[in-house]
Amino acid sequence: MLRRIFPHPILSLTLVLVWLMLVNKITSGNVFLGVVFGIVIPVMTAPYWPNRPSLRAPLMAVEYALVVLWDIIVANFEVAMIVLFKRHDKIRSQWVVVPLELRSPEAITVLAGTITMTPGTVSATLAADGGSLLVHALDTDDPDAVRDEIKSRYERRLMEIFR
């Protein structure tokens, strides 16, 4: 019964929270409207989620968000130094191939998005069978180190979150 009203509880909760943040005022009317959205939208969009991902470790997701935030700040300074002070014929851009152990499309999307939002690396394309990710690194001497860092910092955590 509960399962039928909330086929996708995380999406429902997100929608309610986003609605309350949008109107920026918590009143009973707004909460009611948010809950209506939280029920109607997941039902209407259900066909687009054939296999919904399950979040196994919510605390790990929080840790992941903090790690990514920290990395973004650190990488911002590194890339700022490269952009401002490095002579541009010395900037060594390279392709990095990251073999993926993740299989769920949602997890791979999160990983690719994370790589792009972290300055210094942009994810370019996937292998046709989804087994590896092509990443463009702005300036690196050691593509293997970039690959290992992506695998150990991000992929390992995502494996636990989207098991």
Next chain:
Amino acid sequence: MDQDLSLLAELLVAFFLVVGGFFALVGSIGLIRLKDTLQRLHAPTKASTVGVGGALIGSMLYFLFFEDQLSFHELLITLFLFLTAPITANFIAKTYMQDKIRRKDLPESGRDYGWALYDHPPEMTEEEK
């Protein structure tokens, strides 16, 4: 709010605005200085993370200190930005690669299938359908 505290709050808000502005500027300089599209793609990721982030934290602090209200719109902007920015970057990268980069310029995918830009995905088995 007394005088000293309000000065401190103003300094804090100003600090975040300056940090945000600085990184937005660096991102724009990067767009001009870097030499090809793929390198330039790296520049806006700075502007859209710490650049916007600094301005948003400044804005949240301003509303908290001077208007006495918690503002959540900034968090939403961050959320929407993190959802949309990587996808835009990915589309630009793919379009550029399709146009300018040949498959022999890229490293091997290390799989039975090549990169999705040049190769078809494997046929789905009945079970997967």
